[in-house]
Amino acid sequence: MSELINNREYRQEKLKEVIRELHEGKTVEEVKAKFAQVIQGVTAKEISEMEVQLVKEGLPIEEIQNLCNVHAEVFKGSIEEIHHPEEVPGHPVYTMRQENKAIEDYIEGTMKPNLGRFEDDDSKENILALIADVNLLWDIDKHYSRKENLIFPYLEKYGITSPPKVMWGVDDEIRAMIKAVKLSLTSYKGNKEEVLKKAETALNEIKEMIFKEESILFSMCLDTLTEDEWINIYNESDEIGYAIIAPEEKWHRARLDVEEKVKEETEGTNVDKGYIKFETGILSTKEINHIFNTIPGDMTFVDKDNIVKYFSQGKERIFARTKAVIGRTVENCHPPASVNVVEKIVNSFKSGEKDSESFWIKMGDKFVMISYYAVRDENGEFLGTLEFSQDIAPIQAITGEKRLLSEE
Structure with missing residues (x-):
């Protein structure tokens, strides 16, 4: 047991070194190459503990937020999913995963092709098509709002405070990016390259957030929250609404009379x-x-x-x-x-x-x-x-x- 604890503490220190070296200006590839042999089997829980420890040691939330995308890229492919109960249709996490899939499908199947048409021809018709796309994409605000207002409070109750603060900050950045893309389109003045760059950045950030939710947040939540808490989240979700799609069906929970x-x-x-x-x-x-x-x-x-x-x-x-x-x-x-x-x-x-x-x-x-x-x-x-x-x-x-x- 002591060997396991010591190994965990050693790995925790190495994880903190990754973030610190990135903060000091090293590239993602440099860090990945250096720690590829050390970081194996990293769990979402360990990443959460690392972030909490960094905050306790004085690193501002904003610094972790700025490194969030690089952080995710470093651990992409090395994060093991924490064991959690099998999800069923209607469960809040199941619904959020379905929303993420719908958002990705919409980005790849509709928005990117429309951006390609706009790049070839910035006609009014193509601009209006993109504005309609952005309007629908804004539905993502409901997805983020349910996460922030229904799930984060429970994580904070269990002392998991740093990851929600970081993620909420990135959510707000994505919201601002989507608004900026829409403004650039509604007041379009021929600045095609600028619009394309803003749109590409926003879509990349959205996909990065999907990765963080799927590989870190959801596993952490399923490992922490009780069934009662998920029931409360489920019961209050309709009031906020859903992104792009609605839940497939109600959450049928086994319950004795x-x-x-x-x-x-x-x-x-x-x-x-x-x-x-x-x-x-x-x-x-x-x-x-x-x-x-x-x-x-x-x-x-x-x-x-x-x-x-x-x-x-x-x-x-x-x-x-x-x-x-x-x-x-x-x-x-x-x-x-x-x-x-x-x-x-x-x-x-x-x-x-x-x-x-x-x-x-x-x-x-x-x-x-x-x-x-x-x-x-x-x-x-x-x-x-x-x-x-x-x-x-x-x-x-x-x-x-x-x-x-x-x-x-």
Whole structure:
């Protein structure tokens, strides 16, 4: 393991050297030749970590942005795709890939031939054809806007801040280039070579951005975001719109009908009658709901089949949950990086090896304890897992004794 870590650190340093030497004026070919033997199997995650480290060391975002195209060219062909869930039609990343393909097809199949006709003959007809092309190409703004306003906030939540800032900056440059091409065409004064150069530069930048999304961004997102977060992105995408094409179909997510599942499991009981008889009393379903929501902490229950059945909705939740998670497997409640840990805990509960496990982490002013408990019946049969998270900072701060009523 130490060898792997050391190798990763060594490669990280070499990656930073690539960017620094480019910054100092060396050509792409010089850098590629020097580091061809060193940089093998570079992942998108390592590139992200490198950029974050460079920013921490004082390199301005603008400098990384200026080197972004050269950066991509250096790593083109050497970036391994990070393993991610298989995409299905309707998934936000699937749709973005389809848009990228449509944009590339439009550039190659329509815009470039029209630019060729304009180069041969800058007639009004050919100019108008190019203006129509640019107007349609501006649809790319919707693609970029969904990326920037729906996906980037989640990456930033997980501490991935540098790549979104760099990419957003390049997106804005592309927008400016497209506007400049349109202005040159609508106010055309015979400056054919200038128009062609502006158009070629814009199209090249768009294709470079497609490469960065396909080989770096999408892999990073699929490796980081939870299913709930993708659901939120999917639900809000229509409001912004799509580039050139619309989604092929809706995103059909596998989801169990939990109500039917509960009915089958509780057939013959009084669970559906508005109250429940416990061994130690009786509570209405309304009382149960509000009792759980009053407990100062987050509770989530996952049944024996790893299906999320319930989560509490207290006033001050620590971790976000949406109702879309109900009926899905436990993996969709956690970022991909922590799924293996959760699975190990649940398996240890099922096997009887453990009955509980806890973790504690700092989250700003909060000191959060996350505890997992095996829920078993009177015969010891495993029924599911209860996750309970609580900010214990106020408890840790308690000193002495309190015997008097608090003054209002």
